[in-house]
Amino acid sequence: MTQRWTATGLSQDLPKAVAMAGHWQGHDLAVWRSASGRLQAWNDRCPHRGMRLSHGFVRGETLACIYHGWVYGADGGCKHIPAHPALTPPATIRVAAFACVEQDGVIWVAPAETVGAPVALRGLQPLRSISLTCDVVAVRLAEPALSGDDVLRGLVQIGGQACEVCLLVQHGASGLTLHALCAVGADRIAASRWLEDLRRRAERKGAA
Numbered sequence: 001m002t003q004r005w006t007a008t009g010l011s012q013d014l015p016k017a018v019a020m021a022g023h024w025q026g027h028d029l030a031v032w033r034s035a036s037g038r039l040q041a042w043n044d045r046c047p048h049r050g051m052r053l054s055h056g057f058v059r060g061e062t063l064a065c066i067y068h069g070w071v072y073g074a075d076g077g078c079k080h081i082p083a084h085p086a087l088t089p090p091a092t093i094r095v096a097a098f099a100c101v102e103q104d105g106v107i108w109v110a111p112a113e114t115v116g117a118p119v120a121l122r123g124l125q126p127l128r129s130i131s132l133t134c135d136v137v138a139v140r141l142a143e144p145a146l147s148g149d150d151v152l153r154g155l156v157q158i159g160g161q162a163c164e165v166c167l168l169v170q171h172g173a174s175g176l177t178l179h180a181l182c183a184v185g186a187d188r189i190a191a192s193r194w195l196e197d198l199r200r201r202a203e204r205k206g207a208a
Ligand code: FES
Pocket: 046, 047, 048, 049, 050, 051, 065, 066, 067, 068, 069, 070
């Protein structure tokens, strides 16, 4: 298994006290931000009966499972079991944590033991994330100015001007999610329209 940083979302889409689903190379993750802003990426499976923790509720610096309300602290350990309020949960009840960093407005995840840093994206600003029902080959066919595999970059025409864009590829079961960045100062509305048009063109290529 390749140990590498993968973009799983944009910082702007995960406010404080919110949990969302993320992915790392086929692993489902619960990515959540505590009330104070601390970011976590955990295995998306409650140790109790396997409910998705990404459906849970952030309470202060903890994440509570939506099913039976087991509460997990910042270290991934279970801190409270509502059905047994007097019980101190055993330390063995713990959620597996991934490494998780924010850089250039992007949320990156990797296995906990991964060393090094994600790719630097200087001069670019986060735009938006978009899902496509095709593969990376179809995206490159639709926009030949883009090159790369997990990180697509290139100079494209947006609103009649050349603009640098970067699309961070997240693979899913039924297609891709692209986390898009564009050059600082670019017209964000025009860039967003370009991205939607790219999706249409890429999905047509993928279906051909
Ligand atoms: S499945 Fe999560 S608390 Fe029961």
